[in-house]
Amino acid sequence: MDKSMKTKLISKIILHKLAKFTFVLGGVTVLTFIILSYSPIDPIRAYIGADMLVVSEEQKEAIADYWGINDSKWQQFINWFSAIIQGDFGTSLLYRQDVLTIIKERFTASIWLMGTAWVLSGIVGFTFGLLAGMKEGSWIDWIIKNYCYLIASTPAFWVGILLVMCFSVWLPIFPVGLAAPIGMESENVTILDRIYHLVLPVLTLTIVGVANIALHTREKLIELLKSPYIRFARAQGLSGFRLIGNHAIRNISLPAISLHFASFGHLFGGAILAEQVFSYPGLGTTIVQAGLQSDVPLLLGIVIFSTIFVFLGNVLADILYVIVDPRMRESEAG
Amino acid sequence: MLHVDNVSFRYPNRPWLFRNLSLTIDKGEIVGMYGKSGIGKSTLAKIIAGYIKPLQGEIRICNNKLTGEKIYPVQLIWQHAELVINPSWQMKKILAESPYLSEEMLSCLGIQSSWLSKYPHELSGGELQRFNIARALGTDAPFYIADEITSMFDAISQAQIWHSLLQEVEQQQKGMLVISHNQKLLEKICHRIVHFSDLAMADRD
Amino acid sequence: MMTRTKTVLLEVKDFSMTLKQSGRTLNIIRSLDLTVHKQEMVAIIGASGAGKSILADAIIGLLPRNAVIEGKMEFLGQPLTDKLQANLRGREIILIPQMTNALNPLITVGKQVGWTVGRVNKKKRLKEIFQQVGLAETVMAQYPHELSGGMMQKVFLAIALASQAQLIIADEPTKGLDKEAVNAALGHLRQLADAGRGIVLITHDIQAAVKFADTIVVYYGGKTIEVTEAANFSGNGDKLKHPYTRALWNALPENGFIPDNPMV
Numbered sequence: 001m002d003k004s005m006k007t008k009l010i011s012k013i014i015l016h017k018l019a020k021f022t023f024v025l026g027g028v029t030v031l032t033f034i035i036l037s038y039s040p041i042d043p044i045r046a047y048i049g050a051d052m053l054v055v056s057e058e059q060k061e062a063i064a065d066y067w068g069i070n071d072s073k074w075q076q077f078i079n080w081f082s083a084i085i086q087g088d089f090g091t092s093l094l095y096r097q098d099v100l101t102i103i104k105e106r107f108t109a110s111i112w113l114m115g116t117a118w119v120l121s122g123i124v125g126f127t128f129g130l131l132a133g134m135k136e137g138s139w140i141d142w143i144i145k146n147y148c149y150l151i152a153s154t155p156a157f158w159v160g161i162l163l164v165m166c167f168s169v170w171l172p173i174f175p176v177g178l179a180a181p182i183g184m185e186s187e188n189v190t191i192l193d194r195i196y197h198l199v200l201p202v203l204t205l206t207i208v209g210v211a212n213i214a215l216h217t218r219e220k221l222i223e224l225l226k227s228p229y230i231r232f233a234r235a236q237g238l239s240g241f242r243l244i245g246n247h248a249i250r251n252i253s254l255p256a257i258s259l260h261f262a263s264f265g266h267l268f269g270g271a272i273l274a275e276q277v278f279s280y281p282g283l284g285t286t287i288v289q290a291g292l293q294s295d296v297p298l299l300l301g302i303v304i305f306s307t308i309f310v311f312l313g314n315v316l317a318d319i320l321y322v323i324v325d326p327r328m329r330e331s332e333a334g
Numbered sequence: 335m336l337h338v339d340n341v342s343f344r345y346p347n348r349p350w351l352f353r354n355l356s357l358t359i360d361k362g363e364i365v366g367m368y369g370k371s372g373i374g375k376s377t378l379a380k381i382i383a384g385y386i387k388p389l390q391g392e393i394r395i396c397n398n399k400l401t402g403e404k405i406y407p408v409q410l411i412w413q414h415a416e417l418v419i420n421p422s423w424q425m426k427k428i429l430a431e432s433p434y435l436s437e438e439m440l441s442c443l444g445i446q447s448s449w450l451s452k453y454p455h456e457l458s459g460g461e462l463q464r465f466n467i468a469r470a471l472g473t474d475a476p477f478y479i480a481d482e483i484t485s486m487f488d489a490i491s492q493a494q495i496w497h498s499l500l501q502e503v504e505q506q507q508k509g510m511l512v513i514s515h516n517q518k519l520l521e522k523i524c525h526r527i528v529h530f531s532d533l534a535m536a537d538r539d
Numbered sequence: 540m541m542t543r544t545k546t547v548l549l550e551v552k553d554f555s556m557t558l559k560q561s562g563r564t565l566n567i568i569r570s571l572d573l574t575v576h577k578q579e580m581v582a583i584i585g586a587s588g589a590g591k592s593i594l595a596d597a598i599i600g601l602l603p604r605n606a607v608i609e610g611k612m613e614f615l616g617q618p619l620t621d622k623l624q625a626n627l628r629g630r631e632i633i634l635i636p637q638m639t640n641a642l643n644p645l646i647t648v649g650k651q652v653g654w655t656v657g658r659v660n661k662k663k664r665l666k667e668i669f670q671q672v673g674l675a676e677t678v679m680a681q682y683p684h685e686l687s688g689g690m691m692q693k694v695f696l697a698i699a700l701a702s703q704a705q706l707i708i709a710d711e712p713t714k715g716l717d718k719e720a721v722n723a724a725l726g727h728l729r730q731l732a733d734a735g736r737g738i739v740l741i742t743h744d745i746q747a748a749v750k751f752a753d754t755i756v757v758y759y760g761g762k763t764i765e766v767t768e769a770a771n772f773s774g775n776g777d778k779l780k781h782p783y784t785r786a787l788w789n790a791l792p793e794n795g796f797i798p799d800n801p802m803v
Contacts, residue, residue, distance in 0.1 A: 229642055234601055235599050235633060236698070251645050368718075371716050371720060491586065497798045521793075
């Protein structure tokens, strides 16, 4: 297959995904909107907060009118949706700021956390998987396998709490939380400060993220080592790391990377919990606050944003498959 | 009479595998088919058995076009029994899917009653293939396709499986298409032998 | 006919193998014999489960770790130890598996043949070998699924030539191929035998074995049942000694198609 066909195929996939994405996004927005509209929290109370007692009924009415709360749900949805289409995500009730600005700022903080953890857990998980698969049935395999099963059934926040207990409380090496030293002006915060505060949250996400990729890689490698062409390659005299290097790295790493891209959803979910434990000011803590305090515009904004984020991971995963496997290019062409 | 009528097929973005291919199989007739590897024999088998839709042409029995029947009247006996048998079911449960199986048919196929309580992994490939055949015959469909169903067995097992299958097919006047690379086998068991590339009509390009 | 003065390449005598599996010991192979001379093609036939492929793995040294083997196994008079096997593998002894799925689908053909060629003058030798077997140079950059059956044969021939191995073990190499392709592939192997190498052909295809091999070895249930010249497979099989061998011969569609197994 030549290059132009490959490009054609990839653009075809992207178009196809884009259509699918429109549906998913539509579904997600409608669903979130419906769920939120049944939330027991009164948005006016949430907006006014402690001043509720001193605000008169007329004022409350005015506020309700201003935010469009008295319109029908349907009308509210239309208003909100048409604004979104025009790129206006509205104003956060909590922060009194443009939703997009908040998302941008919080996501920058989160991306450091998630990105580092994503890369690290990928590398560590893949290595673990290779080791376990190469030595199937040995003690190394046993340890890695059971570690993964254990981790796969452990929630991220619990790992985070354990780490805080070990490395912040008993052995005070790392800070308990936040993204920078308390009370420091943001312009004085150095890169080192940031990294220092990132260590434990990243570690939490990495530890949790390893399991999936390691188990997948192990399975794939064991399956691969039984394949006729590995038997053939070994009969040709290839062995040990040369065998794994020639055959396994290409055959296994790219499905693994694809799987890893497809795990953006897990990553985001884990990040919400980890950020919560470490009070890390990222998208995760923000979405929890927005949810708890009924900040509808912000919550919906983040939901849409995270949908795009997870979907992007899936699209990248699919495209990678096509680039890497010459057979996929032909079957996908249909 | 089974009619394969001017059937054409290609996989997406590939050249035509075959065009305007026609073939008829009579009731009680066993037709052999051979041809080069990769030429489309197995694809044709799947089309006739209703697993793939042809791009052009149609499959008819007498004059009825085949559409969504409960039990498809053309049953494909697969090459690899182990791939089409649920590994976690007991053999009798697997056979229960075929309503018209009789004790007689089972014993004719050489299936011992003790095998019925076993699981697929406890049986050899040859034994599994007999179940695979029984399951197809037990649908009482009028036509069958056997696509290289014995090529992985030794000569004795091959002869055993064919003897029992042929006995059933002949007794009940079924029609069958046998696909194999083994021309000696086809000569032995078929009424008529066709070469795959002779089936497609003139406008091959 | 074979003259017995030719050098013995491989000698396997009374080979047995047991597998230790979670405390239990499974006796997989009881007693297999196999002798291969230079310029000789020996075909191994027999029912599945007779131990044909396991023997191939044992000769080349690729048995699973829980396998325990006994018996004599010598290559050119030297006992085949793990260390010797590791040295010979891919150089003096080579395995050709079922051709339709033996290449890594994600790696180009040239690269895969290249592993056997060795590092000295790799490019030049690869070109020579491809020319020798009649494959265009462009095939080197292609992936296995892009090759036709006929081209695939030539690739394996190229690998056999590249290795300069004295012993070639072909394990069901022609499974799934049509008759012409089978004849072409086995014809190539026959040429290699005539040029001085020893070939072991493991197959279900008795017709092909009789046509191309010098000697035929019959295994059943992990035991050697008969070793005989290929020419003895003729007529009613009167020249065959063991009833099972005769039964195999007479079960062929062209020889009576008799479905009786004397072993059960």
